[in-house]
Amino acid sequence: MNQNIWEWLTWSSRNQYVHERKTIPDRDLARKIRRYIVELEGTREKKLMPITERTHNQIGVTTSTTIQFDAAFDKRNSRSTSGLVVRDQMVVLKALKMTLHENISSPFAVEAHAGLDAIKLVISMGLPLAIIKGDSKTVIKKCQSTEVDKSVLGTIIRDI
Structure with a gap:
């Protein structure tokens, strides 16, 4: 699951660079990933199977x-x-x-x-x-x- 989140946010960051020439520093990207995982963990009631x-x-x-x-x-x-x-x-x-x-x-x-x-x-x-x-x-x-x-x-x- 964490790998998918990383891929999605990295892909999103790449799209921003290609279309808007806007770069997201690695630290900010890592913070975004951590925040998103915490948000998911808070809303998850049961463990999901792959x-x-x-x-x-x-x-x-x-x-x-x-x-x-x-x-x-x-x-x-x-x-x-x-x-x-x-x-x-x-x-x-x-x-x-x-x-x-x-x-x-x-x-x-x-x-x-x-x-x-x-x-x-x-x-x-x-x-x-x-x-x-x-x-x-x-x-x-x-x-x-x-x-x-x-x-x-x-x-x-x-x-x-």
Whole structure:
């Protein structure tokens, strides 16, 4: 639980930096985390069990790794940041990766880069099977399409 809080507040801090150029000192971030945990402990009446999510593929074999990706886009400066979170089937954090991108033309391109980073991470970790989850329907549809996409996204998607 504490790991999730840390990830959420760190991600929030990163978004503030990308969008507002506002940095949060480490001490303030640590204080925020402690305050939030105390607040949660005060409202908790019973101990919560960790949630485990198992997804079955078509053969019925339980997959062991989920990679979630998301991205933030700064249109004014044509920059973006993408983040990847890798968890095993017991929802234990296995890897966390953030990447800064320069000269990005659109939020769709950012999501495509994040998806490409997820694929590269699967390969570099030597994972035989992984579920990759993102939130850009446009990019996912273009990845699944058999038609050649001649847009900026197409060049990134061809690498995927």
